[in-house]
Each structure stands twice: as structure tokens, then as C-alpha cells.
Amino acid sequence: MSDEDMSANPLPVLWSFRRCPYAMRARLAIASSGVMVELREILLRDKPDAFVAVSPKATVPVLVDTGGAVLEESRDVMMWALSQNDPEGWLDVVADDPSHVAAFFDKLDGPFKTHLDRYKYASRYDASAAEHHRTKGADVLAEFDRTLQSQTALSGDSAGLLDYASLPFVRQFRIADPVWFDAQQWPHLHRWLGAFLGSKRFASVMEKYAPWQPGETGIRFQALTL
Numbered sequence: 001m002s003d004e005d006m007s008a009n010p011l012p013v014l015w016s017f018r019r020c021p022y023a024m025r026a027r028l029a030i031a032s033s034g035v036m037v038e039l040r041e042i043l044l045r046d047k048p049d050a051f052v053a054v055s056p057k058a059t060v061p062v063l064v065d066t067g068g069a070v071l072e073e074s075r076d077v078m079m080w081a082l083s084q085n086d087p088e089g090w091l092d093v094v095a096d097d098p099s100h101v102a103a104f105f106d107k108l109d110g111p112f113k114t115h116l117d118r119y120k121y122a123s124r125y126d127a128s129a130a131e132h133h134r135t136k137g138a139d140v141l142a143e144f145d146r147t148l149q150s151q152t153a154l155s156g157d158s159a160g161l162l163d164y165a166s167l168p169f170v171r172q173f174r175i176a177d178p179v180w181f182d183a184q185q186w187p188h189l190h191r192w193l194g195a196f197l198g199s200k201r202f203a204s205v206m207e208k209y210a211p212w213q214p215g216e217t218g219i220r221f222q223a224l225t226l
Contacts, residue, residue: 011038013218014077015051015062018206020044021168022074026061027205028164029078030221033085037063039221040212050214075105078165090160101161104154108166112140116169120176134180137173141189144170148188159196167196 014030014037016023030037042051047058055062055072063071063080071077082091094101115137122130144166147154154162170193174181182190196202209219 010066011036011220012066013038013040013064014221015040015042015054015060015064017042017044017060018208020060021172022059023061024168024205025165026063026074026077026081027221028168028201029090029161030081031201031205032088032090032164033081034087034222035081035084036220036222038218039209040218041209043211046211048212048214075109075165078161082161088160089158090155090164093155093161096156104162105165107140108169112137113169115140116173116176120172134176138184141170141173141184141186144192145186145189148192153192163192163196167193171197 012035014026016027016039018024018041027039040048040051042048042060044060051062052058054064054070057072059072061074061077063077065071065080071080079091115133118125118133119130119137122133144154151157153159154166170189174193212218
């Protein structure tokens, strides 16, 4: 698609970084919704001026809709996409228990993410505290395992919003030390994570794209064939 065609039929723009778990869950929700966006892959070590101009805090994901509104939080991007189209029923859990969903996100994006960062990137913080943060993060994962013992997914009978919001972060927790992670007695969590990592859904949202350059048209990113 040419720049001329894109300007005639503007798409929402999603600024993304492939490996960022926040950007990953935004892409997962957009892909599930089937809403088409112009995906602009960036390098966090070399952020384009156009990206920083749109969002001075310069963290991904950032979505700019066709009306110019800027969404800078991944959960807002997820809700934006799913509110337009939700063929897999990801928002059912919100309708059923909105307070539970809000508390889940607050815990995931707050304490759990803090422990994840200070465990996975301990050298940036306090290396001596890495084991403490791993233990605290593992407590949350053990809760997930208990939930998954009694139901198929964190969202209920099928994977949805809570699952795809958290799977990218659980993946990162495992990456920090796969041998340790795989040795933990979390059979239901291992099944849940393994199914995601081996899925066409995960492969599709993790496709590699060249970094966006000024003057270029981004990638047309839409529904997946699942």
C-alpha cells in the first residue's frame, strides 16, 4: 500500500516493539478483534522522533486512532480494540466481574511486574535481592496455577482478556531462568503457558518486521488465521 493510499484511507497507528510484553498483549487484542492498524515497529534504543513527538514518555505500545486520540497504556489499547469487535468474547469476564478484572490488572501491572523486573534485570537494580523478587513473583504464579487447576483459563472456560494480558509477562518470568521455572510444581501453569508458546496466535503476533523509518508506511496488521 502506498503512502498516497494510506493517507486516503488512514488507519490507526500502533507503535510497537516486538519483544515488549505490553506491546505484545496489545497486538494480541488487536489481532483477536480483527481491527486493522498500521503497525510501526521501533527499536527502543533508537526511538524515532515521530514516536517521541506523539508520546513524550516514549514507551510502547502507543496507539493513535484515526481521530488523533493517543492511547499510551496497553490495557487501554486492548480495550479500544475489543470494544470495536470482540469475536472471541474476551470482554465477557469484564461484564461478569469488572472489579475482579480491575484488581487483576492492578496486581499484574503493579506488584508482579515490579518483582519480574527486579528478578529478570537484577543487575540493574539490586542483584542481592533477585531471589526475594523471584519468590514474590512465584507466589503470583502459584496462584495462577491454582486457578488453572479448577478452570481451563484465567478468564474462565476459555482463554481471554486475563490470559492474554498476563501470558507475555509469564513468558518473561520463565525466560529469566527456564531451568528453574520448568522445575516448579505448576503443572496447570506449564500447560497453559506451553499451549500459548506453541500456538499460531503467538507466532503470528511475534513475526519480525524491520524497524519503521520516516516516510515509510507501516505494516498492515489485522486479524489472525487461528
